[in-house]
Amino acid sequence: MHSPSLLPAHACLIVHGKDSPGIIAAVSALITRIGGNIVAFDQYSDDPRGGAYFQRVVFHRPDFAADRPQIEAEIAQTLAGFELEWSLTDQSVPKRMAILASKQDHCLLDLLWRHRRGDLPVSIPMVVSNHTATAEDVRSFGVPFFHVPSVPGPDKSASEAELLKLLVGNVDFVVLARYMQILSGDFLTKLGVPVINIHHSFLPAFIGAEPYKKAQQRGVKLIGATSHYVTTDLDEGPIIEQDTIRVTHADTVSELARRGADVERQVLSRAVLWHAQDRVIRHGNHTIVF
Template sequence: MTTSAAPLADVGRLIVQGADQPGIVSAVSTLLSRAGANVVSLDQYSSDPRGGRFFQRTVFHLPDLPNRMEALGQELDEQLGEAFGLTWRLVEARKPKRVGIFVSRADHCLLDLLWRQRRGELAMTVPMVISNHPDLGEDVRQFGIPFIHLPVTRDTKPEVEKEQLNLLKGNIDVLVLARYMQILSGDFLEDVGAPVINIHHSFLPAFMGAGPYLKAKERGVKLIGATAHYVTEDLDEGPIIEQDVVRATHEDTAADLQRRGADIERLVLSRAVAWHCDDRIIRDGNSTVVF
């Protein structure tokens, strides 16, 4: 599962999902071939060939793609939407995703994403970083990215979320919570108009609240992990994108666990963001298919 942030002229990605039935792969291939496209890669999955769900990600090259997107979309509506009842999404690979980032005081996930983006490892731009604390402003500005400090209290949260939405709307394709220690309201999630990705340690729900690594040490945990998922109104219960773990022993201190936990959080979040930016993730209810 490799990613590339390099611009890819005339390369498109077609994401298809819906009820599984005979003829879908043939219809997609025929449509693209008739348009003059060359299929570069194709991944597909069926949850059950008898009445299951079908998922497909096709990468193709088509000369003059930007000027042919509208006509190709009309054909997809007819051949896949009307004929098969499928939903589809067509994107140009050359266009990087615009990723807004929310953060609080912890810097490990934020700086890792910005570093990878600067090195060209992530197919994204970062129009802004918004934080409820001023601590990381200088770090972010060193990357040439606007840093916006919007302090949040229980009383001001509705007004702050309105200000956040005004900044984000129309300017991002996805919002990443890089250790943002605030719960987003249902109204915010409904109005933001973009998917939201979160990262957290793997001790939930066993060790909730403050000091999870100390609690984990006291219980003698043997695995440390992290989970990246899409955010829904059900706290920390959205569709999971990526997870990973590292081993721990009785010799590890709470500080050791926290340090190793930060390392795994960085890796898991960067993978999740990379896969989202490369259109590898298909949401299906409260689950995901990741190609």
């Protein structure tokens, strides 16, 4: 699969941990030593005196894929002297993204369409929904569609098990595109890859169900959307991206939902793009977005 956003022979090195002097010099000397040429470099420290340090370096290195083992060994050796974690990704390889959806199609179709246009450097091995309404649309994009109905009642283990059979090993991250089921902590653990959600409010305002109705009741003059990583605390995970638009007293709940749908798909698509480009680093309940 070709995508203009994929970068042949490019790698991304993410480094984060305890800040200390000399990290930039060590990493940039390392890149030079392994024959790489830096094309993007971002860093952030929340406190230069021993705080948390974050760095993202994208570099071009001919034959990166073939020489990756030696390169990783060099990195490990170089960073051994620092209290840092690191990860290395091949920017020519698309991340495998599954989309979970329910009946609403706006976020789902927007992602599929952006992907087809070449605007998202991912592959989409599957869409899974607890409804069948979007099956035909999804398949018209050449993407497999699987139907996993939600079992009524509090016990989600049967449908979650079915989801896990489809997802585990086949995907690098999961996007909840207005998926209306709450995922259990057990599911998230077994899934083992990041899950990105879109919530239809400016979190932390209007946590929980029916945020547009709550927004209308409170009489707010802006509505928003929030994309965040999913954790076991509902609507409390690390925020990746947010945006708002102006509304008025005359907007009904359904008008807020209609207008909010535009914000939701914009915000979610930015969060997905940045995650796919390794621009987002999680730190506690925050994100650093380079």
